[in-house]
Amino acid sequence: MIYKLTHKSDLIGASASFLCLIHCLATPFVFLVKSSSAVCCSETPTWWQSIDYIFLVVAFFAVVHVTNNHRSKEWMKFSLVISWLGLLLVTLNSTYFLLHISNEIAYIPAISLVCLHLYNSNIFSFLRQSK
Numbered sequence: 001m002i003y004k005l006t007h008k009s010d011l012i013g014a015s016a017s018f019l020c021l022i023h024c025l026a027t028p029f030v031f032l033v034k035s036s037s038a039v040c041c042s043e044t045p046t047w048w049q050s051i052d053y054i055f056l057v058v059a060f061f062a063v064v065h066v067t068n069n070h071r072s073k074e075w076m077k078f079s080l081v082i083s084w085l086g087l088l089l090v091t092l093n094s095t096y097f098l099l100h101i102s103n104e105i106a107y108i109p110a111i112s113l114v115c116l117h118l119y120n121s122n123i124f125s126f127l128r129q130s131k
Contacts, residue, residue, distance in 0.1 A: 009069075010121030013080075017113035020055035020087070024106050041124025052091045059084055059113060066120060076120050083112040 006117045018083040086109035094103045 006092065009062045009065035010117040012027050013059055013066065014117035014121070016055050016058040016062060016115050017087075017117065019029065019050070020059070021053065021107065021110040023051055024103075024110060049095060052095075056084075056088060056091060059087070062117065063113075066117070072120060076116065080116050080120075083109045083116060087108075087113065 063080045066072050066080055087106060089108065090101075090103070090106040093099055093101060094106070
């Protein structure tokens with residue numbers, strides 16, 4: 001039962017992180033289409049930014065579930081938390097412009113969350129050493 005829940009939370013976390021990555025990749029194209037159709041507004045629509053936070057909340061609960069699981073290794077728990085915090089910081093920075101950093105940095109924690117969740121769910125079992 002615990003394995004199924006952990007497996008599902010990893011797949012949910014990987015899916016949310018992957019969708020977040022797609023969202024980040026689509027953003028420049030959305031702005032390109034928007035800027036070519038209307039010259040009036042150059043800032044991000046509120047509904048588009050809210051998608052970032054929806055992905056963060058879903059990923060948060062997936063990370064919390066995996067970190068509360070006693071079967072996950074400590075390095076995995078630490079890596080997931082650090083990756084999620086990195087994604088949170090980049091998202092907050094892109095909303096509030098706290099530091100002058102590129103928004104493309106969001107790809108690093110998003111990709112790492114996808115890979116870590118998939119690795120933890122044994123989808124990448126061929127990478128693990130056989131016992």
